[in-house]
Amino acid sequence: MNLTPQFIIDACYFAAAFLFIYGLKRMSSPVTARSGIMVAGIGMLVAVLASFLYYFGVNDAALPHLGTNVVFAAVALFLGTAWAWWSGKRVAMTAMPQMVALYNGMGGGAAACIAAVELLRTNAVHQTIPLLLAVVGALIGAVSLSGSLIAWAKLDGRINGVWRIGGQQILNGIVFLATLGVGIYIVFVAHGHAAPGIVAAFFIGALIFGVMMTMPIGGADMPVVISLYNAFTGLAVGFEGYVLQNPALMIAGMVVGSAGTLLTLLMAKAMNRSVSNVIFSNFGDGGGEQQGEIKGSQKPAEAGDAAINMRYASKVIIAPGYGLAVAQAQHKLYEFVKLLTDAGVEVKFAIHPVAGRMPGHMNVLLAEAGVPYDMIYDLEDINGEFKEADVAVVIGANDTVNPAARTNKSSPIYGMPILNVDQAKQVYVIKRGQGKGYSGVENELFFADNCNLVYGDAQKVMVAMIQAVKSLEGGGH
Known part of the structure; x- marks a missing residue:
């Protein structure tokens, strides 16, 4: 040769x-x-x-x-x-x-x-x-x-x-x-x-x-x-x-x-x-698209109360979003999840195809924190389980969990596949403020009867949740 x-x-x-x-x-x-x-x-x-x-x-x-x-x-x-x-x-x-x-x-x-x-x-x-x-x-x-x-x-x-x-x-x-x-x-x-x-x-x-x-x-x-x-x-x-x-x-x-x-x-x-x-199109420029009047009110909750509720739940599904990445809270989140699983709570992660800023963004973020792959599910695999969940937790996500996409024909995002977090018995949304999603569309989930909002930086909120569960389990030790 x-x-x-x-x-x-x-x-x-x-x-x-x-x-x-x-x-x-x-x-x-x-x-x-x-x-x-x-x-x-x-x-x-x-x-x-x-x-x-x-x-x-x-x-x-x-x-x-x-x-x-x-x-x-x-x-x-x-x-x-x-x-x-x-x-x-x-x-x-x-x-x-x-x-x-x-x-x-x-x-x-x-x-x-x-x-x-x-x-x-x-x-x-x-x-x-x-x-x-x-x-x-x-x-x-x-x-x-x-x-x-x-x-x-x-x-x-x-x-x-x-x-x-x-x-x-x-x-x-x-x-x-x-x-x-x-x-x-x-x-x-x-x-x-x-x-x-x-x-x-x-x-x-x-x-x-x-x-x-x-x-x-x-x-x-x-x-x-x-x-x-x-x-x-x-x-x-x-x-x-x-x-x-x-x-x-x-x-x-x-x-x-x-x-x-x-x-x-x-x-x-x-x-x-x-x-x-x-x-x-002119969609997504933050201009505040019209979608009709939203009934209800936003109801705040304390991080400790939400954590204790999850500690006594049977099944918890977590829907992460870009806010989790901004706060760099993935490691504290998994620390909290391990406390729940050690207490016998079934915990799963639900990933929307466009969660974060790019497909796979949340998968990489969770993998970086050591979350096992068998706890992470795509939208089509997890959506049917929300109605069986005692608690759904939304961390820094917005448009990907907005039920208006499923129910409100006047909404600009109508028809978009979403995570059905609103079907859980109780929903907690961790977010920094009352702002709208990246698309400029108000989220109807935040006004639902079964939804409470935990305001604050996601990492600080997770620290408070960890302390609440540890205090409950070990008398403050």
Whole structure:
């Protein structure tokens, strides 16, 4: 067997593709997700290191610039690894969606940069299909870059509210069509030999469109937008992989594109909305949607009283939300849960598909605290058990437990699948104040006869609950 550099590169790309797919498969279960991420990461490392072999006997044109190119590549690899390691170590669980948005944007930007290099090689002979895919990948990648940066800024609180003007959609359409027209010119008129100014105009138009498409979308929909841009990034990478005839990029792009598309559709379904409704509607901007008058009143309760009630319950179901992550109360919550289970109480966790800011957000948060996987249930598996529960506890969740989605046709969230916490005999909601959900919709659960609200930071509330149960069990010791 002749182990040429090209043979080694092809073998590495095959191994990387296998590791990508196998890693993604393991990510489908909380039990194996951690190892799946490691496997996929190893696959990426193999693909990156294999790319250095292009300078040794494969790409003869690169040999005159071997030293310079290798140094630049090594420096870029070092800087990227160092920044990712540092930021990954210090990022808070509440900021994980923002980091995902940034990584999506960087992937789209990388694909756009690859396309820019190809489009600016005016001395090259461009074939129509690869050139067309390069332009399409550039368009998608640039839109994903600027759009993801806006999504990150909105989730991180750096941009508040939405930006809308009269004729917004028409203006967006004009910008997109103008950018598309420049792209068509590059492919079919200039045949890849357009002036640098025209290429620059194409990328500027794509970046502007990404900003204009994302700015009018409400903050409640940003997780869906991030997932959509994730799919865009995958498509862009796949297209540029075809242009470069790089199997690893093609396979990785297709996997990311298909997974991102599926996730986007699942998230939209979990909110009973279409992707087009997310992108083009005014929902979720915190503007206070009208839903009709809510009867009843909000009834406060003390943390200690709620804890004692749960101590003597037979079955307790806990529905966590973003507020749990904000308060970093997962460890205290599980400490309290262990006190209940030691006392013979059956405790389960109910996870809504869009609890937190991204799918899986709550699963990761609970796993971090050591909650066993067999205590955690998805919506479709747990919803039928709420009517058997003595107590349901809502911690920092809002829209995902609003019964208006099931009963109030005038509510903007009507039809959205929710956790049926209102069907429990008693409901306790732990929340910091009387604010509305992230979508701006008032929660009818908070006014129900069987619901009491425990106001305060979730971590402080859990500490008070732990003390109440320990005092009850051990006389204050």
